[in-house]
Amino acid sequence: MESREQKRPLPGFGGDSEEGRDSESARVREDRIRLLNEITSEGLQILKKSERHLPDTVERLAPSTRKQLNDLMQRGLAVWTKATKEVENARES
């Protein structure tokens, strides 16, 4: 059963009021919410495809599943960090 996509800001995210007023940051924030949703959906698919019997704990995931999840999160993190740098560069300039 799929969950509904979240469009509202995530809890604890976008609390920076200066950032909130900045239209450029608002766009980044939306991109990030989309990114997190994509990672979550892709992670879900990885788990569904890789684990025939879903274990109770992360430690019991197959090494290949862990690697796939890790790669996915590293990719997401790279996008996330790039966006942060872009915002910082824009502020500095």
Place this chain on the structure above:
Amino acid sequence: MPENLSLSVENISGLYGTRRFEFKPGLNLVTAPNAAGKSSLIHALQALVLDERDLSTRDYFLHTFESMGRVELSMGGHQYVRRLRARDGGISVGGEALHPEGQKVNLFCIASEDNELVDRVKTGKALRSTLLDFSDHKYYELLGDFSEQQRLRSESQLKQYRDKQAELELLTGQLGRIEAELEQLEKERKTMEEVPLEVVVKTEEERRRLAQAQKELSEIIGEITATEGDISRIKNRLEDLRNQELRLQQRVGDFESQHPDIEDELASIDRELESYKNQLGQFRSEMDSVQARLQDTSHNWTRHVKYGVDECFACGKPIKAEDLRDRQKKLEQRSAELGNEINSLQWRMDGRQKERNQLQQEWTEVRSQIRADLNNVRRAIDVQEDTHKKLEAKLDGLLPNRPKLSELVKQLEATFDKETREKLEKRRQLDEKIARRDQDRKTKIASLEQIGDVRTQILQFQEEIRFYQQLKNLASEKAEIVRRAVRDMFNERITEVYRLLEFDKDFERIYLDDGFQLKIIRRFGDQRKPDNINTLSRGEKETVALVLMLAGREAYLPDFPLFVADETTFYDSTRFRKIVEYVSKRAPYTIITNLVAKDKQDTLTIEHQLALA
């Protein structure tokens, strides 16, 4: 138009031999009296879906008197065949399963007596894992946990970099203080009075000469002290050796004064011993003669006493008995005297011989061992005396240098320009301090460079932590949404059915709470009261279980065509009709078994329409 399903069953549970069944789309109501094969039919369908692990322990799926069974279902132009074989108290399985997730199918599509969901509802246990684990909830939770693990790893790395940052701040503070001190020292150095170069050179030369003279004096004093120490040790050693020599000489002298002519002394003892030996021979010879004569006398005495013969048995001369007794007494007396003499002489001889041996041994010792020791000691004395002489000579050579050097040092100190020296010394000390501080500064800078710029890494890890935190929050939120959606969906279905079956007259609500525990609120007139789930009747519990299964089937197995319910006789006819209609609308092929009295029907039949009540 959906096709009919064809099921062939061979030796499964109570169904012996090969039996064929045909199921039409919609309702298939299997009616039969007891032991006619209704539950066996359910077992056959379970054998088609369960995986090998679940089937391996269900040996009751095989007919009691057969070791092999077979189930075949024709559906969608495909034949699904399952072969069961008895093996070591269990069952081995062959063939293709009807669905890859047999456990899920068994849980949500086959309402039999060994269904875990039905059992948990009946016993009032929580249904969280039974209903929720098949949803995406668990996937999202695991994803959230994975993100959390990553976040903790980043936290740990961030902590390391923060520690480095603290170290960096500490080093920066220390460097600041060192640089401030250096600045102060250099300022002080600049304000110092300058000394002309020629004075510096001259003073340096004087200082060097004085230092050299002091060093040489110190070395000479050290050497003299060491030599004096060596001489003292040699003297002690010589004294010891001489004492040893005296003791050995004393011992030789004592022996020689006690035994001035040892050779004669020994020869005299030897002669004395020879004399004793001769005397002893004479005594022994006489003793032999006395013993022989005593024996003859004793023999003649026996002849006289026993036979009255008074003549000598050897010479034949007559002998008087009185003479014979007298002679015997004299001979016995002489024999005793000779025995005493021999013993006494022998004792004296032994004593003298012992004295001789002792003397001989002592003489040998004095002559060889003591003299050898004495020679060794004397040689050692010679060596030590020689060393002593050499050391004395060395000391004689060294001693005159001391006053000379002392005088030189005094002269140099007298001519030394102390004021200039102090100025230069102060300047030198300041230079050294500046050099040390400069070295400290370089070390701190090197340490700072080694740690490098941690700010970038700290920002990077802070970003990572933020990212993983957001991801975890999102996954947890989705898990929670799924959990609520699953619970709400099941609750909606329960409400729908209890209204359909008119259970709502007695119940305000039957529902799953947040922990997926079934709860009830009873209704009595206008009153509402929560009650224990175990107070539900069997029919009510079975209905709730059936509804949960149907909802689960729709949610988790929407494409699976079969729904099977075993034994539904606990419903009254109106409710039975309602529930059967409700169920058969929700699955393409619904198979429901029902018990009938044997006097009405004695075989198993399949109906496709509900008989009118």
